[in-house]
Amino acid sequence: MxxxxxxxxxxxxxxxxxxxxxxxxxxxxxxxxxxxxxxxxxxxxGGVIRATVAEIDWRRLGYAVEVSLRFNLDKTNPRAFDEFLDAARQVPEVTGIETFLGRVDLRLTVIARDMAHYQEIYRRRILTLPHIADIEALMLVATIKDEGALPV
Known part of the structure; x- marks a missing residue:
């Protein structure tokens, strides 16, 4: 367009x-x-404007921890991606799911009230996701720039 x-x-x-x-x-x-x-x-x-959305500040709702989890999956199972994604969508604290080409297969963004809550989510919900070969956690310290817009 x-x-x-x-x-x-x-x-x-x-x-x-x-x-x-x-x-x-x-x-x-x-x-x-x-x-x-x-x-x-x-x-x-024309699809240029996809949606008008509410942007929620999770921190103001008591979610002080945000973690980015990078996953590599065991791809010996042809349904590994689909089964992982289906299960990850069911975790309420997962606010973002992205797939990649390269060394990392997927990234999940997880929010939690505090570190104890995050540990509970990690042990009970994340580690039980299917087909995980490797996980790397990145704790968010600060957001410097967060714009979904292109310079128009």
Whole structure:
């Protein structure tokens, strides 16, 4: 899908403040409300804007620990990936699942209230996931940049 400078302006302002009303977004982008609405509709239909979501700060809800777990699976079983992913999706504290090409097969992001809670999740839910050949844990210390946006 092709986008022009007007679309880019709308997207920049939408990314900067997703809670803007259509009228405010249109004013900031320098277009009419009708034009803004039509362009947003076209960007959604074209798959450029996939969703408008709520971003939850897990720490404010009492989840102070975030761990990234990198897995290599025992790939001698042809269903290893599917079975691992099916089981990992059932762990409520897993907030992200990503697959990779290279030395690491998968990464899970796990949140916990504290280290004791994390240890419980790790022992009871993570280590019981099928087909694990190797695990590496990376404890999140700080998030320096977390943007899901491209410079438009």
């Amino acid at each position: 092709q986008i022009d400078d007007t679309d880019r302006r709308i997207l920049r302002h939408l990314l900067a403040d997703p809670d803007l009303s259509n009228a405010d977004l249109a004013a900031r982008a320098g277009v009419t409300t009708a034009t803004c609405w039509r362009r947003l509709d076209r960007l959604r239909a």
